[in-house]
Amino acid sequence: MAVEFRKDLFADERDDDLNEIGQPIIRQDILGHVTGRSPFYDDHLYDGLLFMRCVRSPHHHARIRSVDAAAAERMPGVIRLIRPQDVPVNLNTLLSLISFGRDDEPLLAEHRVAYKGEPVMAIIATSDRAALDAVARVRVDYEELPHVLDVEDALKPEAPVVNETYPNNTFDYHDRYDHQKLRFGDVEAAFAQADHIVEGEYQMSPIEQAPIETCGAIAAPETNDRYVCHTSTQALFFSLGTTAKLLDMPSSRLHFIGGTVGGGFGGKVDSHHEPMAVLGAMLTGKPVKYMWDRAEEMQVGAPRGGERWRLKDGVMRDGRIIARAFTGFFDAGAYTRLSSYAVQKATGHLPGPYMIPNVASNVYCVYTNRTPSTAMRGFGITAVDFAIECHMDKAAETVGMDPIELRILNAYRDGDMKAHRRAAKNCALIESCQVVAQKSGWPLSAEAMAQSSLFGGGIGERGVIPETVTDQAGQIGERKRSGLAPEPFAGATARGHVPAGTATDHPATGNAPQREDMEIEAERLGFKVTRGASAPGQTPASPMPQPQPAATVAPAAPRPGAGPAMPPAYTAPAPASQQPVAPPASTRPQPTPPTPPAAPAPAPAAEPYKPEQPFQRGVKRPGVSRFISGSRRR
Amino acid sequence: MTLHPGRGFAAINYPIGMNLGGDPSQALVHSTPDGKFMVTLSAIDLGQGMKSVTRQIAAEALGIPISDVYVDTADSDTGPHDMGSFASRGTHRMGNAVIRAATEARTQMLEAAAEELEVDAADLVTDGKGNIHVRGAPSRSITVADTAVAAQFKQGRTLAGRGIFLVPLSDVDAETGEMTPVSCFAHAALIIDLTVDDETGVVEVTNINSAYEVGRALNPKLVEQQLIGGAWMGISHALYETTEPNYPDRSHGPEDFNTYLMPGPGEIVPHHISILERPAPDAPYGGKGPGEMCANPVLPAVANAVYNAVGVRCDSLPITPEKILRGLKANGGARPQGQPLNTPGGRR
Numbered sequence: 001m002a003v004e005f006r007k008d009l010f011a012d013e014r015d016d017d018l019n020e021i022g023q024p025i026i027r028q029d030i031l032g033h034v035t036g037r038s039p040f041y042d043d044h045l046y047d048g049l050l051f052m053r054c055v056r057s058p059h060h061h062a063r064i065r066s067v068d069a070a071a072a073e074r075m076p077g078v079i080r081l082i083r084p085q086d087v088p089v090n091l092n093t094l095l096s097l098i099s100f101g102r103d104d105e106p107l108l109a110e111h112r113v114a115y116k117g118e119p120v121m122a123i124i125a126t127s128d129r130a131a132l133d134a135v136a137r138v139r140v141d142y143e144e145l146p147h148v149l150d151v152e153d154a155l156k157p158e159a160p161v162v163n164e165t166y167p168n169n170t171f172d173y174h175d176r177y178d179h180q181k182l183r184f185g186d187v188e189a190a191f192a193q194a195d196h197i198v199e200g201e202y203q204m205s206p207i208e209q210a211p212i213e214t215c216g217a218i219a220a221p222e223t224n225d226r227y228v229c230h231t232s233t234q235a236l237f238f239s240l241g242t243t244a245k246l247l248d249m250p251s252s253r254l255h256f257i258g259g260t261v262g263g264g265f266g267g268k269v270d271s272h273h274e275p276m277a278v279l280g281a282m283l284t285g286k287p288v289k290y291m292w293d294r295a296e297e298m299q300v301g302a303p304r305g306g307e308r309w310r311l312k313d314g315v316m317r318d319g320r321i322i323a324r325a326f327t328g329f330f331d332a333g334a335y336t337r338l339s340s341y342a343v344q345k346a347t348g349h350l351p352g353p354y355m356i357p358n359v360a361s362n363v364y365c366v367y368t369n370r371t372p373s374t375a376m377r378g379f380g381i382t383a384v385d386f387a388i389e390c391h392m393d394k395a396a397e398t399v400g401m402d403p404i405e406l407r408i409l410n411a412y413r414d415g416d417m418k419a420h421r422r423a424a425k426n427c428a429l430i431e432s433c434q435v436v437a438q439k440s441g442w443p444l445s446a447e448a449m450a451q452s453s454l455f456g457g458g459i460g461e462r463g464v465i466p467e468t469v470t471d472q473a474g475q476i477g478e479r480k481r482s483g484l485a486p487e488p489f490a491g492a493t494a495r496g497h498v499p500a501g502t503a504t505d506h507p508a509t510g511n512a513p514q515r516e517d518m519e520i521e522a523e524r525l526g527f528k529v530t531r532g533a534s535a536p537g538q539t540p541a542s543p544m545p546q547p548q549p550a551a552t553v554a555p556a557a558p559r560p561g562a563g564p565a566m567p568p569a570y571t572a573p574a575p576a577s578q579q580p581v582a583p584p585a586s587t588r589p590q591p592t593p594p595t596p597p598a599a600p601a602p603a604p605a606a607e608p609y610k611p612e613q614p615f616q617r618g619v620k621r622p623g624v625s626r627f628i629s630g631s632r633r634r
Numbered sequence: 635m636t637l638h639p640g641r642g643f644a645a646i647n648y649p650i651g652m653n654l655g656g657d658p659s660q661a662l663v664h665s666t667p668d669g670k671f672m673v674t675l676s677a678i679d680l681g682q683g684m685k686s687v688t689r690q691i692a693a694e695a696l697g698i699p700i701s702d703v704y705v706d707t708a709d710s711d712t713g714p715h716d717m718g719s720f721a722s723r724g725t726h727r728m729g730n731a732v733i734r735a736a737t738e739a740r741t742q743m744l745e746a747a748a749e750e751l752e753v754d755a756a757d758l759v760t761d762g763k764g765n766i767h768v769r770g771a772p773s774r775s776i777t778v779a780d781t782a783v784a785a786q787f788k789q790g791r792t793l794a795g796r797g798i799f800l801v802p803l804s805d806v807d808a809e810t811g812e813m814t815p816v817s818c819f820a821h822a823a824l825i826i827d828l829t830v831d832d833e834t835g836v837v838e839v840t841n842i843n844s845a846y847e848v849g850r851a852l853n854p855k856l857v858e859q860q861l862i863g864g865a866w867m868g869i870s871h872a873l874y875e876t877t878e879p880n881y882p883d884r885s886h887g888p889e890d891f892n893t894y895l896m897p898g899p900g901e902i903v904p905h906h907i908s909i910l911e912r913p914a915p916d917a918p919y920g921g922k923g924p925g926e927m928c929a930n931p932v933l934p935a936v937a938n939a940v941y942n943a944v945g946v947r948c949d950s951l952p953i954t955p956e957k958i959l960r961g962l963k964a965n966g967g968a969r970p971q972g973q974p975l976n977t978p979g980g981r982r
Contacts, residue, residue: 003858003907010912019762020693020700021919024855027686098656149882174808182811203950205876235718236676236708259708264680269720295889303877344806345653348815353647370884375720378926381648389644389934390949402974407645421812428847428912432823433645435845435908440825442974470809498810518734526919
């Protein structure tokens with residue numbers, strides 16, 4: 001394992017003269033972690049703590065005819081059953097906190113279960129064992145219903161309805177479409193002009209966030225008619241707000257404590273345990289713990305969802321990608337959770353970090369009869385990046401080009417117009433490619449090594465929004481009636497046009513609405529702001545390599561209505577004579593080849609870390625488990 | 635049996651923060667009577683080092699030593715609102731809020747010191763070691779501790795600050811997808827070396843070279859920890875993991891770590907990391923969150939390396955020995971794709 005810092009790159013944008021930033025300072029909480037003393041939610045072992053377990057659906061999809069819990073209720077140690085009717089507001093969607101989507105998921109299913117493992121009842125008992133035994137005695141009379149597990153089967157007219165809130169098995173976007181559209185330029189015309197069409201389909205299967213600490217919460221009544229909740233949540237106020245909504249109580253009656261979490265990776269945003277535990281504490285007046293075991297964490301806990309992506313590229317012989325179309329399916333499982341949002345995040349990410357002048361996508365949030373999926377490290381991006389980067393290699397193979405050089409040729413640069421209609425800035429893809437190729441002994445041409453994210457972007461057509469062809473296909477419910485194909489423009493009977501525009505029409509970011517008095521001192525924030533090199537169209541002092549002989553250079557000006565935009569190959573610089581004064585050396589593009597690595601990473605402090613005081617707690621005491629560190633109280 | 639070497643590449647960028655904004659974070663900073671500073675948040679430390687990095691940011695923005703700063707977080711009764719630790723937003727959003735809060739507290743600290751030293755606050759600087767002195771005249775100084783005592787007990791002044799950072803919520807256009815997603819992108823490029831056994835289909839990753847562009851490594855050790863762990867997670871995702879091995883069929887779902895496969899300590903791969911730092915204008919000290927993006931390039935790089943080794947395209951994850959063997963069978967055996975084009979004697 002070796003880590004080097006390339007301080008030589010972008011050095012003229014950085015002020016490295018900082019005191020604490022950039023130092024390998026030891027973590028504030030590490031001594032507690034390594035000595036087993038850091039309190040996690042599961043360490044709050046109240047005396048008289050009760051345990052909650054759930055009765056779960058064994059079916060993918062079923063109607064609940066009746067629930068017989070009489071035997072369970074009589075089991076020793078059972079304190080209380082929680083039925084769906086006990087949940088004050090038994091319908092929610094996580095993103096209602098940002099007003100996105102309709103409530104579609106019950107905390108406990110009452111009439112119908114839509115996935116294997118869906119909870120229909122909770123049981124609170126004096127021990128985990130007693131709660132589990134009682135769960136096993138509950139008899140639920142199910143009437144099995146047809147189910148659908150594949151995202152594209154779910155779009156078919158004959159597919160069963162998974163989620164009654166979204167009866168077309170797709171999330172509704174903008175009250176208009178069953179998918180999120182991205183339209184930039186004219187992909188159909190560009191495909192017709194491309195030398196090669198490269199197509200592929202990519203599938204991500206569900207995976208588990210796999211935290212060491214499984215999801216859970218411990219809630220207890222506090223004084224003043226409040227409830228305290230110790231939780232593993234990744235988002236304290238998100239969970240607090242969700243709990244207040246489901247339990248129909250003012251959020252001021254909730255006191256949430258978290259902050260030290262045994263791994264999250266996205267799976268601890270869903271806020272399922274907090275309302276369950278607080279509800280248990282409300283109904284029993286006692287502290288209640290609700291925690292998943294490993295099997296629940298893996299099969300009931302929301303995984304990273306399956307995603308399917310189809311890509312179609314129009315590629316020219318010299319390696320330029322002139323058009324790219326995506327069809328994407330997010331497998332949300334039975335309920336929305338956060339998948340609807342990930343669709344838009346993915347859409348904003350397309351077509352990847354490349355300057356492609358014609359892009360279209362249809363991305364779907366699809367309901368299937370499986371465990372709802374949720375966030376995980378790279379949410380909305382990981383799967384499509386897998387698709388894009390496998391596809392880039394296929395494109396390189398198709399045109400017989402080095403795969404890294406193909407990326408550098410098509411890489412986005414400062415000032416380039418992105419498909420979501422904002423200018424790119426702060427780019428560094430090209431430099432990342434060059435550095436890794438160089439250190440790995442992967443030879444690149446001098447021309448590829450001479451490219452830079454700082455220059456050549458935003459010039460001519462690269463900096464403007466092309467005239468864009470639109471369509472109205474895929475209205476909500478249309479697919480269910482007609483069996484429409486999911487691809488962009490499939491089934492479109494008419495085309496619309498959005499006129500070309502420029503970046504200046506759309507500021508890259510709005511001004512943050514912080515109050516003016518919330519000032520920062522720009523000169524103390526580590527930026528060197530003297531250089532204007534990131535301005536679009538700035539050219540280097542030294543001549544850039546000429547375009548490849550094979551390249552056809554398209555006209556520089558936008559041609560509204562004249563077919564798809566075509567980027568030139570490596571963008572030629574403006575003549576050096578346009579530069580009245582040669583910029584300082586620091587504005588030159590990366591040297592060819594790049595300078596060898598600068599001084600290695602600043603070495604950690606030579607002296608090993610020593611605490612100010614000898615560490616007393618956490619040593620093994622006779623008769624006390626090192627792994628029990630909870631605070632006990634009545 | 636033959637072990638076929640393969641090499642694969644992938645490059646990515648990654649958006650930092652909740653994609654469409656609308657996700658505020660708040661921070662409070664106040665001094666204790668002995669001149670230490672407490673940062674109060676409701677951010678969650680998932681192990682990524684949230685407490686540490688906000689502590690460094692606060693110390694830097696205040697201009698005091700890190701040993702004089704403590705972070706108290708994640709109690710909803712004391713910590714102000716924060717949207718949460720997800721979407722690589724923690725450092726970016728909370729870091730910006732902490733800078734604002736610390737800057738306000740610093741302003742008050744310098745005013746209090748100016749009153750004690752009988753100078754103009756604009757002429758004062760901090761040395762980062764716990765002292766405040768007149769610019770260019772280090773002898774005219776007062777300690778931060780004495781300043782806090784004077785502010786508290788003599789001047790009747792608080793040394794405190796509030797901070798919030800909010801990227802305004804963006805709409806998404808229904809027809810074109812026009813939107814203002816995050817303003818800050820991290821980058822990565824990565825090369826995987828591996829071998830594929832053409833008899834068993836087993837893939838062994840042997841080496842990783844990577845370049846990660848993180849804006850600024852606010853704490854290089856925490857960045858290193860993220861990048862090494864993230865690449866491991868990427869390999870695990872590419873080659874081992876799934877909760878539904880027969881997806882979309884739900885049968886044979888694993889329920890423990892005996893059946894949910896992950897690489898163990900024996901499969902840790904040598905990883906040679908280069909860190910690039912192009913500071914993002916709206917990020918705290920330019921730092922972008924490396925937490926999520928570090929796993930992403932590994933997946934396609936592994937798939938591309940498997941193709942390079944034996945000529946089998948595995949377009950569905952995970953890339954199991956079974957899928958590779960089926961591919962080899964369909965191709966009539968291994969078809970090594972050879973060295974990169976520019977290598978002397980490379981393919982084609």
